[in-house]
Amino acid sequence: MASSSEPAPVALVTGASQGIGLETARRLVEAGCTVYVGARNPERGTAAAQEIGTRFVPLEVTSDESVEAAAAHVEAEAGHLDILINNAGITGPQGDVHDLTAAGIEQVLATNVVGYVRVIHGFLPLLERAEEPRIVNVTSGLGSLARFHDRSTIESRVGNPFYAASKAAINMLTVRYARLLPRVRINAADPGLTATKFTGGMGHSVTDGTDAIIRFAIGEDRDLTGRYRDRDGDVPW
Incomplete structure (x- = not known):
């Protein structure tokens, strides 16, 4: 990662109090980055940051005020940001399709999509x-139309x-942001099916689940842009 003569890259991971977010933050710390653990719950976020030896910043991705305050906090301490890991998300309501309502998808999109944009x-600017x-x-193979239409995949x-x-x-x-922001x-x-609270413990380890994230952030895929990958390589759109 950074040599002793180079400043440590500054990274922010959202939704980093547990699971994939926490493991991503841990691996970035291990690689020598200055990492901010972003989480909406101060108690869990502080505990997570202390666990991996880094910094906590309160961050609720559904709140303009919270995101603005977090950005001001990072700016005051670091002056810039090298790496942003958009990870915070929710699964939302599950069950019979007849019971799924507009209110349910509004909640999911507010966190998983609007939150990323916010x-x-x-x-x-940082x-x-x-x-x-x-x-x-951080996305999912469940967002792949190609995998959904392939009956041999778990995503289908x-x-x-x-x-x-x-x-x-x-x-x-x-892909749209990658084209519009070429620098x-x-x-x-x-991450693939990863053993977290989201999946009820099913799937591979959180370390395996964070491989693609780490490769894009600081590894061999860091110079790519507009790509969709898991730990095994490109995922079909």
């Missing part, structure tokens, strides 16, 4: 001060429509 907008700014949007058989739709929206946002490397990382 955080990008709030931190873009990212544009960095020499090699990077944004990693599981996943609620609201969550899947939010991840498909994130994929389109990623910023912007990519979509699919």
Whole structure:
């Protein structure tokens, strides 16, 4: 990562008090980055930051005021941001399709899609001060239309429509932002089925689930932009 003569890259991970977000933050700290653990719950966020030896910043992605305050906090301490990991998200309501309502998808989109846009907008001025700014949007294979139509994939058989739709929206946002902001490397990382609270402990380890995120953030894929990848490579759109 950064040599002793280079300043440590500054990174922010949203939704980082547990699961994929926390493991991503841990790996970035381990690689020598200055990391901000963003979380809406101060108690859990502070505990997570202390666990991995880094900093906590209160961050509720559904609130303009919270995102603005978090950006001001990072600006005051670091002056810029090298890496933004958009990870905060919710699964939303599940169950019989007859019971799914507009209120349910409004909640999912407000966090999983509008929240990503809000955080990008709030931190873009700090990212544009960095020499090699990077944004990693954490998505899912459930956002892949190609995988949904391939009956051999797990993505064609599981996943609620609201969550899947939010991840498909994130994929389109990623490629559009990548084209409109050519100096910023912007990519979509699919953790795959990962053993977290979201999945009830099913899937591979959180370390495996964060591989694609880390490669886009600081690894071999850091110079790519507008790509959709999991730990095994490109995911079909």
